[in-house]
Amino acid sequence: MKFSKPIKKFYETDILIIGSGSAGSTAAIAAASGKYEVTMVERYGFPGGTSTQMLDTFYGFFTPSASPKKIVGGIPHRVVDALDRTGNIFLRPNTYGAGTGVNYNPEKLKQVWDNLLLEGGVRIFYHSTLVGVESTGETSTCVFFHKGMGFFSITAKRIIDASGDADYCHWANLPYEKAGEKEPAQSMTTTFRMANVEQQEYEAAGGKKMLKEKMAEAYEKGSHPLPRKEGSAHEMCQPKCISTVAVKVVDLDPLDVEGITKAEIEGRRQAFVFEDFFRAEVPGYQNAKIIGLSHQIGVRETRRVFGEYRLTKADCMQAKTFDDQIFLCGAPIEDHRKSDDGGSETFWQYVPEGGVYGVPYRTIVPKNGQNTWAVGRCFSATHDAHASCRSMAQTMSMGQAAGLAALVSLDTDQNAKNIDFNKLQDALLNQGAILEMPDKTADTSRDGWKNN
Ligand SMILES: Cc1cc2nc3c(=O)[nH]c(=O)nc-3n(C[C@H](O)[C@H](O)[C@H](O)COP(=O)(O)OP(=O)(O)OC[C@H]3O[C@@H](n4cnc5c(N)ncnc54)[C@H](O)[C@@H]3O)c2cc1C
Structure with missing residues (x-):
């Protein structure tokens, strides 16, 4: 051609x-x-x-x-x-x-x-x-x-x-x-961000541990068709916003046009299943909504x-x-x-x-x-x-x-x-690259970044 x-x-x-x-x-x-x-x-x-x-x-x-x-x-x-x-x-x-x-x-x-x-x-x-x-x-x-x-x-x-x-x-x-x-290739993930999360309410209800339990319960009972029983959601720099790594898309080839197209559609579908789950089941998320999906599905x-x-x-x-x-x-x-x-x-x-x-x-x-x-x-x-x-x-x-x-x-x-x-x-x-393990006694855990 x-x-x-x-x-x-x-x-x-x-x-x-x-x-x-x-x-x-x-x-x-x-x-x-x-x-x-x-x-x-x-x-x-x-x-x-x-x-x-x-x-x-x-x-x-x-x-x-x-x-x-x-x-x-x-x-x-x-x-x-x-x-x-x-x-x-x-x-x-x-x-x-x-x-x-x-x-x-x-x-x-x-x-x-x-x-x-x-x-x-x-x-x-x-x-x-x-x-x-x-x-x-x-x-x-x-x-x-x-x-x-x-x-x-x-x-x-x-x-x-x-x-x-x-x-x-x-x-x-x-x-x-x-x-x-x-x-097997690592799975793909559409990340999504939610706004209007009441973080204090979430933490008071048990935070991460509670989220894990609720996800496992929803997955096992089938009350929400989650693709998996684990997944993380964490606070962002923007107030009252969280970011997730929860969606999982497997068995599709991101280097194949049909594979990546299906993966993008499936990633978006799962993101909104998670949105329903968060709003219905997780304290602090009652009024939260997705404000952004990743620009494309994440390929590991x-x-x-x-x-x-x-x-x-x-x-x-x-x-x-x-x-x-x-x-x-x-x-x-x-x-x-x-x-x-x-x-x-x-x-x-x-x-x-x-x-x-x-x-x-x-x-x-x-x-x-x-x-x-x-x-x-x-x-x-x-x-x-x-x-x-x-x-x-x-x-x-x-x-x-x-x-x-x-x-x-x-x-x-x-x-x-x-x-x-x-x-x-x-x-x-x-240029300041570190090529050897820092001294075992040195405290480098915070490193001087102000906003710790
Ligand atoms: C869902 C997910 C969650 C992750 N979570 C974390 C995390 O929380 N923290 C962490 O540290 N790491 C995380 N990782 C791993 C890490 O993000 C990646 O390994 C890393 O960002 C890869 O960087 P890269 O520059 O090699 O590739 P990429 O970030 O993929 O960059 C490649 C660039 O090349 C461009 N490009 C591709 N093909 C072409 C082309 N033909 N012509 C022109 N441009 C092109 C792309 O648009 C892109 O901008 C995660 C990865 C994924 C997928």
Whole structure:
């Protein structure tokens, strides 16, 4: 089939980042040193990906334990600082689950990403989707589709695939595993937000514990057709508003047009089942209503690239360290999948003793790539390891490392695989990244963010 319109514009850049999620935006900010031209392309009209499309809590900054340690610094920390300065965060301490969360206002986060990207001089193209790649090894020409303009291309010396779905790697024929090929893929979730919640009444009636019991009861009795007997709802920065991770959609392929269409419809349907349940059964929610569904259904995993190293469950659970580690992770394996009785539940497995593991640079370097990095939820990991290392403090850290690695690689004219790791390590430390577990006696649990 021939297209009726040719490529309309041809751009060039030094570093091209595909996708502006937590990983891509951080990569672009890290790469924007002023020395090289950095371009970031995003299919939607705003930055942040999952961080702004559907969520409001950064996990992974702190280890989950009774004495949490802050293990992520650098640009991810700067992003939280920028939110904190305008009163747009609060910490939600938690000794279980994914640990202490940094709650933020996702609408403000869109502006924070915009500002940090523009301050760095990043050229941004929104509303543009990658649809094809031609690579010579030395350079890659990426073709994008913009609805108004049609096709345009960007030729780049270095590429960072931060599309979440590894779209660049897919079009460039770099190897990956599709979630669901071996282990069942993690379920999808349409998040929703409700306003007019009487939080004091909710807490007085038992809070989280009460909600859990009421959900289990409604599920078991069938009084409300809930898809599962668990699910969370937590306070937001906006007064009297809550945000949920409750909907669960399973057995549909988000990379297939029919699968994702069905998933979006099913996610919305479930959200309103939950709305009925909350209003009828949960004290404090009598007059609450949904005020927003996630911009799209939340997709936890699709393609996982095969990199120069593949992070494994053993690496996580044995708290391994690596000579080329680029950040730390202490998050548990949090696997959202179908339970044996057909319902869909979350399975947890913790790094022993509140420990952390290191994540090697090689996990963001795709096999057979030349000048390419793959970061965020498409990085190189097995299903289980991915289920631990996908929180946003970690996806931002991958982005930071890739952005700086691209700079080192251009400076020294070496490809992604062969860069001098010492130079990358120095650059990471200069930007405040944390590469070693903080001193066991140091109290980093609150870290100086004002609005704790
Ligand atoms: C429902 C759900 C709940 C979660 N809860 C939490 C939580 O509470 N806290 C936490 O820390 N983590 C949570 N996670 C995990 C975490 O949010 C993700 O792992 C992380 O945000 C992934 O970031 P990313 O940048 O890799 O990908 P994404 O956020 O998916 O960003 C990818 C970006 O690329 C763009 N893009 C995709 N394809 C193209 C293309 N072809 N061309 C141009 N642009 C493209 C997308 O529009 C998007 O902006 C959750 C995930 C889900 C799905």
